[in-house]
């Protein structure tokens with residue numbers, strides 16, 4: 001029996017990158033999966049790969065920054081899986097701009113996709129989790145929420161806010177059987193980093209004590225831990241997987 005056998009899990013942003021790897025690791029551990037992503041075509045690919053592990057796997061297209069999309073996707077996922085035991089709030093974007101030149105729509109989009117989505121998706125799954133007195137919410141923040149980065153004030157602000165959100169909801173929901181935790185990855189090689197200027201990329205690499213970027217496969221096992229019964233004593237934790245870049 002896998003560590004997550006019988007658990008019904010939703011992963012946002014699971015079409016590619018860290019979210020895809022978490023969805024596949026969950027499926028390998030026996031979980032049924034719903035992938036929610038604005039890239040429905042790629043999300044279907046993740047679901048197809050997950051289903052080769054003998055679990056149920058579904059894909060739903062949604063923009064997780066939009067209230068109606070989230071409500072529709074979460075109720076479709078709940079209908080398909082029977083319930084939602086685990087939510088991974090992973091969907092996110094990166095853009096860069098010096099603050100003085102940052103257009104307000106760029107700021108607003110960042111906060112909507114990377115932070116509002118965490119609120120909307122968590123809010124959508126909480127009633128069912130509370131009724132069943134069981135749930136796990138895993139929020140993908142970032143080490144930049146601790147450290148900050150030039151030209152990324154909007155991203156770092158959203159990711160730092162996720163840590164505060166995680167600690168608050170963890171305190172609010174734990175007596176209902178719902179554990180809420182965050183993972184703060186360091187620099188992980190995915191397509192998300194494709195937009196980061198090469199100068200910044202080289203500076204980032206030089207700052208990492210381990211001397212290399214991380215891989216998606218180095219994040220997923222912590223998500224499996226937090227989703228499994230082995231993670232029952234983690235409440236409001238921020239798991240810092242970053243090659244030593246930020247030691248907190």
Ligand SMILES: NC(=O)c1ccc[n+]([C@@H]2O[C@H](COP(=O)([O-])OP(=O)(O)OC[C@H]3O[C@@H](n4cnc5c(N)ncnc54)[C@H](O)[C@@H]3O)[C@@H](O)[C@H]2O)c1
Nearest residue numbers: 013015016017018038063064091092142185187188190192
């Ligand atoms: N890669 C890194 O170095 C790194 C480091 C720290 C934190 N993170 C965080 O990890 C998460 C995943 O990052 P990644 O590197 O795998 O990125 P990625 O770009 O490879 O994947 C992000 C996924 O989110 C989806 N997505 C984006 N906006 C969406 C929206 N509005 N609605 C629905 N889906 C949406 C994309 O379609 C994509 O499938 C993000 O929250 C990111 O901020 C990444």
